[in-house]
Amino acid sequence: MEEFNLNLGVQKKETALPEVFDVIIIGGGPAGLTAAIYNSRARMKTLIIEKQAMGGQVILTSEVEDYPGFENVAGITLVQNMEKQARNFGTHIVYEEVEKIMDKGEAKELHCASGKIYKTCAVIIASGAGYRQLGALGEIRFRGKGVSYCGTCDGAFFRNQEIAVVGGGDTALEEAVFLTRFAKKVSVIHRRDTFRGAKIAQEKAFANPKIEFIYDTVVEEIAGDRGVEKVKLKNIKNGKVSDLAVTGVFIFVGLIPNTIFLKGFVKMDEAGYVEVNAEMKTSVSGVFSCGDCNIKTFRQIVTACGDGAVAAYSAQHYVDRVKGTEYI
Numbered sequence: 001m002e003e004f005n006l007n008l009g010v011q012k013k014e015t016a017l018p019e020v021f022d023v024i025i026i027g028g029g030p031a032g033l034t035a036a037i038y039n040s041r042a043r044m045k046t047l048i049i050e051k052q053a054m055g056g057q058v059i060l061t062s063e064v065e066d067y068p069g070f071e072n073v074a075g076i077t078l079v080q081n082m083e084k085q086a087r088n089f090g091t092h093i094v095y096e097e098v099e100k101i102m103d104k105g106e107a108k109e110l111h112c113a114s115g116k117i118y119k120t121c122a123v124i125i126a127s128g129a130g131y132r133q134l135g136a137l138g139e140i141r142f143r144g145k146g147v148s149y150c151g152t153c154d155g156a157f158f159r160n161q162e163i164a165v166v167g168g169g170d171t172a173l174e175e176a177v178f179l180t181r182f183a184k185k186v187s188v189i190h191r192r193d194t195f196r197g198a199k200i201a202q203e204k205a206f207a208n209p210k211i212e213f214i215y216d217t218v219v220e221e222i223a224g225d226r227g228v229e230k231v232k233l234k235n236i237k238n239g240k241v242s243d244l245a246v247t248g249v250f251i252f253v254g255l256i257p258n259t260i261f262l263k264g265f266v267k268m269d270e271a272g273y274v275e276v277n278a279e280m281k282t283s284v285s286g287v288f289s290c291g292d293c294n295i296k297t298f299r300q301i302v303t304a305c306g307d308g309a310v311a312a313y314s315a316q317h318y319v320d321r322v323k324g325t326e327y328i
């Protein structure tokens with residue numbers, strides 16, 4: 001079997017994957033990549049299974065200013081370095097979507113959408129999270145035709161145009177500032193009258209003359225003909241309805257965990273975030289979980305990496321115990 005890196009330009013071609021891995025990591029974002037660095041450096045047979053693109057959400061981030069050791073680094077560069085580091089220690093990577101985990105006691109089977117089955121002693125879940133939809137009329141119809149969930153990916157299409165950003169968290173504010181590089185005007189539409197985003201993100205957004213704030217307001221409809229032409233807004237305090245002419249709508253209203261494939265397998269909360277203890281152990285022996293897919297208060301690259309390191313450490317001890325090689 002051959003293995004290629006499809007995405008980040010970290011070229012490596014390998015043959016002959018092991019029949020049974022020591023650890024398989026589901027997801028190639030910062031949590032999964034960190035776990036892979038630690039496990040493969042500990043000489044464990046390590047595989048990352050990634051369904052889309054190595055790097056996870058970080059590849060959607062143009063600039064990262066809060067990862068220690070880097071004053072300002074492109075998201076793609078940061079995760080490219082992590083991937084290189086993992087590969088250099090011997091991590092294998094395949095592009096597949098995991099659909100199901102079967103617990104066969106000391107061995108686990110990972111069933112993929114392609115029909116392939118990968119076997120392993122320990123599993124580390126690092127499947128992260130994805131965008132939440134707004135649920136406004138027209139959102140699905142205009143997706144890719146004016147509706148976007150990623151400023152870095154689509155901002156450049158809106159040069160000198162007037163656009164809307166929907167949301168009130170860190171991502172909405174940071175993306176609104178980023179989008180002013182391209183757009184003539186950015187209207188931030190927020191359903192409350194205060195922002196929950198970090199103070200520094202708020203300061204940057206408030207200081208930007210291209211950004212206008214529309215408070216206490218929800219988007220009821222995204223409308224247009226071939227592309228977006230306007231959003232229909234409703235003020236939730238006075239009920240007033242109005243139109244705002246925009247050609248793009250960027251939606252940043254939160255995340256949903258990529259954990260549907262784990263339903264009924266590990267313990268999760270109502271929203272689908274995985275329950276772990278301080279050692280990143282899930283409710284299933286030999287299955288660990290790290291990063292944005294976990295129940296946690298702060299979802300960032302650095303916290304995902306921290307979780308990944310802990311999960312790798314716990315997985316290593318579990319595998320050694322199962323193999324009878326644990327150093328006590």
Ligand SMILES: Cc1cc2nc3c(=O)[nH]c(=O)nc-3n(C[C@H](O)[C@H](O)[C@H](O)COP(=O)(O)OP(=O)(O)OC[C@H]3O[C@@H](n4cnc5c(N)ncnc54)[C@H](O)[C@@H]3O)c2cc1C
Binds near residue numbers: 064126
């Ligand atoms: C626009 C944006 C800007 C951000 N800016 C910053 C910032 O400046 N600083 C910061 O610290 N954080 C930032 N974040 C947050 C940060 O990117 C996340 O906290 C971090 O990426 C979480 O890492 P993770 O590895 O847990 O998950 P993810 O990055 O979500 O990676 C999970 C990976 O798992 C894969 N996967 C999911 N399900 C499966 C499956 N069934 N089979 C195989 N693979 C699967 C996904 O394809 C994905 O690649 C930003 C996020 C966004 C969206």
